Amino acid sequence: xxxxxxxxxxxxxxxxxxxxxxxxxxxxxxxxxxxxxxxxxxxxxxxxxxxxxxxxxxxxxxxxxxxxxxxxxxxxxxxxxxxxxxxxxxxxxxxxxxxxxxxxxxxxxxxxxxxxxxxxxxxxxxxxxxxxxxxxxxxxxxxxxxxxx
Numbered sequence: 111x112x113x114x115x116x117x118x119x120x121x122x123x124x125x126x127x128x129x130x131x132x133x134x135x136x137x138x139x140x141x142x143x144x145x146x147x148x149x150x151x152x153x154x155x156x157x158x159x160x161x162x163x164x165x166x167x168x169x170x171x172x173x174x175x176x177x178x179x180x181x182x183x184x185x186x187x188x189x190x191x192x193x194x195x196x197x198x199x200x201x202x203x204x205x206x207x208x209x210x211x212x213x214x215x216x217x218x219x220x221x222x223x224x225x226x227x228x229x230x231x232x233x234x235x236x237x238x239x240x241x242x243x244x245x246x247x248x249x250x251x252x253x254x255x256x257x258x259x
Contacts, residue, residue, distance in 0.1 A: 124164035141174030178203040185211030
């Protein structure tokens with residue numbers, strides 16, 4: 111019997127503020143802060159293999175999730191493996207892979223049903239809002255990890 115190799119990981123959990131109390135812009139800026147904190151943790155642990163799990167109170171396509179200086183999370187696993195990072199104005203940004211994009215079609219179909227039935231809606235400052243799909247798992251996946259998982 112072979113003992114599997116040990117994989118070093120940073121597992122980080124988050125729970126961002128609700129959009130009832132925070133604006134989308136504030137949440138996007140919080141992603142920038144989180145990205146900086148992740149870089150510090152990865153440097154301190156000498157480990158760039160990070161799994162980020164949490165309730166971001168954001169959709170996978172919102173600015174803070176996809177912006178390079180935010181979480182830089184994309185929906186294409188193969189692209190995130192092949193490229194690993196992108197460079198903008200000579201600054202390097204590591205990719206996170208966001209598997210929640212795979213569920214977006216299911217979510218949109220469910221939202222259409224919810225809107226049609228007025229279920230799951232809430233009222234805030236004269237605006238009707240629907241609950242978005244907020245729990246996400248972002249994985250910083252490197253080739254060597256994929257081969258072992």
